[in-house]
Amino acid sequence: MTELTPQSIDDLRDAVAGALATGTRLELRGGGTKALIGAPRDATILDMRGLAGVIDYDPAELVLTVGAGTPLAEIEALVAGEGQMLAFEPWDHGRLHGAAPAATIGGVVAAGVAGPRRVTAGSARDHLLGFKAVSGRGEIFVAGAKVVKNVTGYDLPKLAAGSWGRLFAMAELTLKVLPRPRVEATLAIAGLEPGQATTAMAAALGSNAEVSATAHLPAGTMQGAPLTLFRVTGFAPSVEARCAQLPKILAAHGAVQRLAEHEGAALWDAVRHVAPLDAPTLWRIHLPPSRAASFVAPLAAQGARWMMDWGGGLVWLGWNGPADTVRAAAEAAGGQAMLVRAPAAIWATTPAQHPRQPGVMAIEHRVRLAFDPAGLFETGRFLDLTNAD
Amino acid sequence: MSIQMPLPDQAVIARKDEIVAALRAIVPGEGVISEPAELLPYESDGLTAYRQPPMVVVLPETVEQVARVLRWCHAQQVKVVPRGSGTSLSGGALPLADAVLLGMGKFKRVIEIDYHDRVAVVQPGVTNLAISQAVEAEGFYYAPDPSSQIACSIGGNVAENSGGVHCLKYGLTTNNVLGVELVLMDGEVVRLGGRQLDPAGLDLLGVIVGSEGLLGVVTEVTVRILPKPETARALLVGFPSAERAGQCVADVIAQGIIPAGMEMMDRRAIHAAEAFVNVGYPLDVEALLIVEVDGPAAECDYLIEEIAAIAKTNGATTLRVSNDETERLAFWAGRKAAFPAVGRISPDYYCMDGTIPRRRLPEVLRRMEELSQQYGLGVANVFHAGDGNLHPLILYDANQPGELDRAEAFGNDILRLCVEVGGVLTGEHGVGIEKRDLMPEMFTATDLAHQQRVKCAFDPELLLNPGKVFPTLHRCAELGRMHVHHGQLPFPDLPRF
Ligand SMILES: Cc1cc2nc3c(=O)[nH]c(=O)nc-3n(C[C@H](O)[C@H](O)[C@H](O)COP(=O)(O)OP(=O)(O)OC[C@H]3O[C@@H](n4cnc5c(N)ncnc54)[C@H](O)[C@@H]3O)c2cc1C
Numbered sequence: 001m002t003e004l005t006p007q008s009i010d011d012l013r014d015a016v017a018g019a020l021a022t023g024t025r026l027e028l029r030g031g032g033t034k035a036l037i038g039a040p041r042d043a044t045i046l047d048m049r050g051l052a053g054v055i056d057y058d059p060a061e062l063v064l065t066v067g068a069g070t071p072l073a074e075i076e077a078l079v080a081g082e083g084q085m086l087a088f089e090p091w092d093h094g095r096l097h098g099a100a101p102a103a104t105i106g107g108v109v110a111a112g113v114a115g116p117r118r119v120t121a122g123s124a125r126d127h128l129l130g131f132k133a134v135s136g137r138g139e140i141f142v143a144g145a146k147v148v149k150n151v152t153g154y155d156l157p158k159l160a161a162g163s164w165g166r167l168f169a170m171a172e173l174t175l176k177v178l179p180r181p182r183v184e185a186t187l188a189i190a191g192l193e194p195g196q197a198t199t200a201m202a203a204a205l206g207s208n209a210e211v212s213a214t215a216h217l218p219a220g221t222m223q224g225a226p227l228t229l230f231r232v233t234g235f236a237p238s239v240e241a242r243c244a245q246l247p248k249i250l251a252a253h254g255a256v257q258r259l260a261e262h263e264g265a266a267l268w269d270a271v272r273h274v275a276p277l278d279a280p281t282l283w284r285i286h287l288p289p290s291r292a293a294s295f296v297a298p299l300a301a302q303g304a305r306w307m308m309d310w311g312g313g314l315v316w317l318g319w320n321g322p323a324d325t326v327r328a329a330a331e332a333a334g335g336q337a338m339l340v341r342a343p344a345a346i347w348a349t350t351p352a353q354h355p356r357q358p359g360v361m362a363i364e365h366r367v368r369l370a371f372d373p374a375g376l377f378e379t380g381r382f383l384d385l386t387n388a389d
Numbered sequence: 390m391s392i393q394m395p396l397p398d399q400a401v402i403a404r405k406d407e408i409v410a411a412l413r414a415i416v417p418g419e420g421v422i423s424e425p426a427e428l429l430p431y432e433s434d435g436l437t438a439y440r441q442p443p444m445v446v447v448l449p450e451t452v453e454q455v456a457r458v459l460r461w462c463h464a465q466q467v468k469v470v471p472r473g474s475g476t477s478l479s480g481g482a483l484p485l486a487d488a489v490l491l492g493m494g495k496f497k498r499v500i501e502i503d504y505h506d507r508v509a510v511v512q513p514g515v516t517n518l519a520i521s522q523a524v525e526a527e528g529f530y531y532a533p534d535p536s537s538q539i540a541c542s543i544g545g546n547v548a549e550n551s552g553g554v555h556c557l558k559y560g561l562t563t564n565n566v567l568g569v570e571l572v573l574m575d576g577e578v579v580r581l582g583g584r585q586l587d588p589a590g591l592d593l594l595g596v597i598v599g600s601e602g603l604l605g606v607v608t609e610v611t612v613r614i615l616p617k618p619e620t621a622r623a624l625l626v627g628f629p630s631a632e633r634a635g636q637c638v639a640d641v642i643a644q645g646i647i648p649a650g651m652e653m654m655d656r657r658a659i660h661a662a663e664a665f666v667n668v669g670y671p672l673d674v675e676a677l678l679i680v681e682v683d684g685p686a687a688e689c690d691y692l693i694e695e696i697a698a699i700a701k702t703n704g705a706t707t708l709r710v711s712n713d714e715t716e717r718l719a720f721w722a723g724r725k726a727a728f729p730a731v732g733r734i735s736p737d738y739y740c741m742d743g744t745i746p747r748r749r750l751p752e753v754l755r756r757m758e759e760l761s762q763q764y765g766l767g768v769a770n771v772f773h774a775g776d777g778n779l780h781p782l783i784l785y786d787a788n789q790p791g792e793l794d795r796a797e798a799f800g801n802d803i804l805r806l807c808v809e810v811g812g813v814l815t816g817e818h819g820v821g822i823e824k825r826d827l828m829p830e831m832f833t834a835t836d837l838a839h840q841q842r843v844k845c846a847f848d849p850e851l852l853l854n855p856g857k858v859f860p861t862l863h864r865c866a867e868l869g870r871m872h873v874h875h876g877q878l879p880f881p882d883l884p885r886f
Contacts, residue, residue, distance in 0.1 A: 006728040059776075060639040088773050111588055123587050125595055126564050137871055141836045147744045149816040151550045151599050152824070152831055153564065153858070154840045158595020162587070175633040179645035202505045208528070208619045210684060238688030245685070288584040313586050333648060336589040339818045354589040363519055364591045370842035373871055 007050040009120050009140060009171040010131065013045060017138035019376055027379045028165035030069060031102030033094040033113055037340055038352045038381035048106050051171050052344060052369030058332045059084055062148055063129065066172045068106025077361045089115025095273045096282065096341055101345050107172050115272040116213035116214070119205065119310040125161035127176045133168040136372025141287035146174045159367065166170045166378065167371040174372030181212070181233035186264025189254035194218065197228045198312040200253035204230050204288060205311045207249045212264055213268070217306040218300075222267070228254075229267055240288040277305055281342045283326050287335025289313045292334065295333040299326070323350045330354065352381040391797050392480075392822050393438065395856045397487035401467060405444055408467060410445045411491065415457045416700065420495075422446040429464045430878070431472070431490055435537075436480040437740075437825055438793055443470065443484030448492045452570065452578060452608045459606065460576025462489055465588040468852050469574070471602040473545030476537045478740055479821025480788070481549065481857055488855075491606060492545050499523045499833065500609065508567060508584050509614050513544025513607045515550075529614040532559035536818075537723060540648030546605045550599030552817035554650040554681075554724075557775035559615070561817065563598040570609035571617040573598060574848040584611060596843060602820050602854040615828040618683035622693055623647065625720045626700045627674030627707030631655065633797070634676035635750040638774045641696055649683040649774035652724050655754070658731065658769040662723035663732035670723050678774065679720050679825045717872060727771045728782070735767065735784035739796045744816035756806055757781060764799040766792070778816035779807065805830055820858045830859050837861075842868050 008011040027043040049069040092101040099375040101383035114123040130144025143156035197216040213231040238322040289312030304319035330337035336354035468488035476665040487653040496512035517538040520531040534553035568582030628634040642767040663670040711717035742873040845865035
């Protein structure tokens, strides 16, 4: 497989224009940590890692502009050095596939990756303020801006986040950064059944004790009993007050214990990286939290392993059973199932993303053509090309 | 009055009776308004300098009616302008002489509230405040709080991606909406998003929010609701200069504090507000900051002390802390009444809405003062200081010949200045017609073409809210053209789906 390795946005434009002239399909790739997601394809790899580096970082303005190929780890270290963070808690998919961390910020945003804090702080979409890109027309363009508040023109950054490289090649991203909480504490209730856990998590999220994340690990996920986690972050006096308040708010749901700091941190790291689930086939299901428990029950009865994040709004499901069963169950619960890890045979026939209504798929298709009229970025990875026209 | 709207199509206007009759067949009774006198209440939105009675107003009550109206207009190539409560400050809901004005005011129902999933499903005509009121008893609220919240509709908020004083901490509309039902110009009804976070596929919902009524008509909105913070407290801080106030804001954020709101007013705005509401604003300062923190009482108490210390370091000359709700609300009273207060010191005012990187504030204020001298018009400044969103209020008198034109020219120069220092034309009010012709200050023709093709993906005949947002109306076919190699598109084998 050939590779193109642009080192500047002009290189990138030339690479896209060249591909357009020769009829070459391009797969945008950062660190390649999500390359295993999607159907097998035969495309020229456009390696974005040459477009790396910090372009502008002004902590007081809460704004960071970086090259799309900059490693996520490098950005996290940089902002941590200023007492800040990417609040959507992006994470490296390398671990999901047993590979070393290598994610780039462009890849993380294009895949819409977000961690446990997503439930309260938003996702990649909520933190991408602007970008510079080369579209499938071989043209450089910008959208959004480099300030935290802006409604000038269409919000194309929203389209960029989660676009999986199918609209344009982002060269430069401007992200909103936020102060990193000074203190982090984890509270836990042991022994809850799934339905009790989602109710307890809803009670915490619906209270003014402000948990920043809440997750549930069923029996046997870590060791022994089910564990429902509540993360409390912020300034020390506030964290202490809320850690005292939460056991009262959750009294009806079970006894609340405060975990040691390192223990809590390790658990959140495991949740964020889906560490406990090692089935070859892994699904990510986004659904209304109130439906999570009834969604998992019948699948668990068939041997599926699972865990919940985002107060139940995200269910990770490790199960090698039929894709149709998972998707039908997700849909019945008002949600959608994305396939993130699977054996090659399954990838060949199962679309990674949950199919949308035909009318919505048709709009998506027209929007893709708007940026990429020749289908340059259509590698066949997503198995969702409809006969919309 | 420098902004030109597209020339009305006289052939369409000549068909008015037929159009009215067709709409009456879809929306019976008083839902269709065509008498010239009855059209007047709809002739403008919050940008009142621009007025144009619509050809006809239709006020549907069901999604089915909306779909049929749009389908009919699409088939007949009749333009449509959607309208919520008509409070847009950028002329987004300005009617066109040859278009149907589609008012969503009858969509007033709160459909469902789910406290477990923390969402409210509402019709688009429900006001922003009514959502908070509907969930108040259970201790919840809807966070984005535009000052117009008693009047503006959630459909309008979605279209404008509206903000409020609390959006520094809680985000704009886009960060608080989970799903919409949308009717496309051809009458097709689609649902985008739902109650889950980050739905599959392209984030079309994300581009609908802030699309200013150009992509589809929103007929249902699912919003996130949040538990009300336990307490809120505010500081009122006066500074001898805007520089010092600006540095205080930067230092607060550098300390890792994101206040619930952080507002700044300049001398003229302070004096106007104090004369109007009499709440004890200091009159001997150049800049006033209102900083609000919310959350657990322990957090508020802690942050108030931290912020007070930062303010002192930056040379604050007045520093008051709210000790109860009455006091907190009094601090806000002047800021919340700033627009009407300015309305008392000047016959007319024109509200601008640029955003700048905060560190450029002193320079921008200085150059704004120079422009004020140059144009011979006063300006009062209120400012969402935390996120750099400026609201300069230009003072003028529409009865003085030429003053409106001068106010507009002054306003345009302020917005150019915002872009020049690295900011943007609009932070929350939208482009509408007001900033339409300034879009090239921020975007190249190529940038704009990439945005306009999204419009083409939703409304290829450009029938929905034309003349807004984009300075030039390119036909979609023209925008779609691409220079191709040897007259052939690549991948001749690729099915064109
Ligand atoms: C005194 C005052 C204070 C204000 N303060 C703020 C503030 O603090 N923050 C802020 O952000 N804004 C503020 N605004 C501006 C305004 O209130 C907002 O833009 C508001 O969201 C407009 O809502 P509306 O229902 O009045 O919409 P309208 O003015 O009726 O319409 C606005 C736009 O939305 C479109 N639209 C309306 N409904 C729909 C629908 N159902 N489907 C598709 N398109 C639709 C229209 O075509 C138009 O383009 C203020 C306005 C005033 C007059």
